[in-house]
Amino acid sequence: MENVCATTKSPSWPEGVPGCPACDEFAQEREAAFYRRDYSAATDENVKLTRHKWRVHP
Numbered sequence: 001m002e003n004v005c006a007t008t009k010s011p012s013w014p015e016g017v018p019g020c021p022a023c024d025e026f027a028q029e030r031e032a033a034f035y036r037r038d039y040s041a042a043t044d045e046n047v048k049l050t051r052h053k054w055r056v057h058p
């Protein structure tokens with residue numbers, strides 16, 4: 001079952017803050033998950049990144 005919307009990178013993905021190692025890691029994990037078509041893991045990383053941004057980069 002392929003969700004067409006999930007096969008392209010969403011422009012609504014949160015972006016990491018440049019220079020922040022934690023943001024960088026979440027973004028990299030998300031890319032990796034995306035390229036192995038593990039979209040639920042990619043979504044997971046988005047949630048983590050978003051939460052991290054709220055906490056650390058208000």
Ligand SMILES: [Zn+2]
Nearest residue numbers: 017020022023
């Ligand atoms: Zn950060």
